[in-house]
Amino acid sequence: MEKGMSYGSDYKYIPATSLKSGTGDEIRPDVYYHTIQIVNIALIGRPGSSFVLIDAGMPHSADTIISLTENRYGPDTRPDAIILTHGHFDHVGALIELVEHWDVPVYAHELELPYLTGKKSYPEPDMTVEGGMVAKMSPIFPIEPINLGDRVDRLPSDGTVPHLPGFRWIHTPGHSSGHVSFFRDSDGVLIAGDAFVTVKQEYLYRVFTQEKEISGPPRYLTPDWHAAWESVKKLEALKPAAAVTGHGIPIQGEELSQNLEKLARDFDKIAIPDYGKYLN
Numbered sequence: 001m002e003k004g005m006s007y008g009s010d011y012k013y014i015p016a017t018s019l020k021s022g023t024g025d026e027i028r029p030d031v032y033y034h035t036i037q038i039v040n041i042a043l044i045g046r047p048g049s050s051f052v053l054i055d056a057g058m059p060h061s062a063d064t065i066i067s068l069t070e071n072r073y074g075p076d077t078r079p080d081a082i083i084l085t086h087g088h089f090d091h092v093g094a095l096i097e098l099v100e101h102w103d104v105p106v107y108a109h110e111l112e113l114p115y116l117t118g119k120k121s122y123p124e125p126d127m128t129v130e131g132g133m134v135a136k137m138s139p140i141f142p143i144e145p146i147n148l149g150d151r152v153d154r155l156p157s158d159g160t161v162p163h164l165p166g167f168r169w170i171h172t173p174g175h176s177s178g179h180v181s182f183f184r185d186s187d188g189v190l191i192a193g194d195a196f197v198t199v200k201q202e203y204l205y206r207v208f209t210q211e212k213e214i215s216g217p218p219r220y221l222t223p224d225w226h227a228a229w230e231s232v233k234k235l236e237a238l239k240p241a242a243a244v245t246g247h248g249i250p251i252q253g254e255e256l257s258q259n260l261e262k263l264a265r266d267f268d269k270i271a272i273p274d275y276g277k278y279l280n
């Protein structure tokens with residue numbers, strides 16, 4: 001591994017998967033998502049043009065991400081940048097191998113940088129939170145920070161997204177302090193990250209089947225529910241037309257607007273767990 005970059009010592013393969021693993025689709029001609037086991041990555045840019053990778057999948061998924069990228073954009077292509085919604089293990093799992101292979105810059109929100117430069121661990125997952133098997137297995141999830149050294153930069157403070165003209169980043173904290181989502185005003189495309197998801201991520205069976213059901217951020221890793229609710233309200237106010245979420249199947253049109261409105265209104269009933277250590 002290149003000098004100056006390392007994963008945390010608790011980094012490991014996580015044996016969890018879904019029926020959608022290894023599949024993906026275009027929600028716009030230039031917006032493609034792909035499911036790596038239980039998490040989504042997004043490739044923004046039409047085949048034949050430059051592109052950006054959003055998030056970096058599960059641990060040990062670099063070969064998969066490189067080959068699906070080459071399938072879409074051609075052999076030996078590489079993105080202009082890798083841009084992160086946040087630094088949880090399932091969104092940075094292949095990041096070091098990808099940076100080494102492609103030699104491209106990484107961007108994230110300023111408040112997420114301590115978790116990406118080896119300075120700060122995420123709060124421990126809450127296995128006692130209301131939820132199913134994924135919540136119960138969450139103590140095995142890596143929480144020690146990845147260290148990207150000087151290979152990661154903060155997103156520009158003016159809201160623009162490097163290499164993605166037309167998109168702006170929106171600070172959506174709660175699930176993590178430097179969590180961001182990406183929004184394109186021209187056609188309402190939203191890359192939501194884990195600000196909200198379309199599968200009840202705490203429940204192994206639902207994760208496996210990817211049964212579509214709008215939900216707040218994954219409960220076991222969300223320390224600030226008040227901020228998380230505010231973030232969902234912020235995204236709902238944008239009236240997005242289509243959303244790729246960090247977990248679950250993308251959601252569009254009326255199904256999105258109705259469900260997101262309901263989530264923003266009834267977040268306390270739908271998203272906030274009845275019990276768990278990060279309440280109030």
Ligand SMILES: [Zn+2]
Pocket residue numbers: 086088175194218221
């Ligand atoms: Zn997360």
Ligand SMILES: [Zn+2]
Pocket residue numbers: 039088090091194218246247
């Ligand atoms: Zn996630």
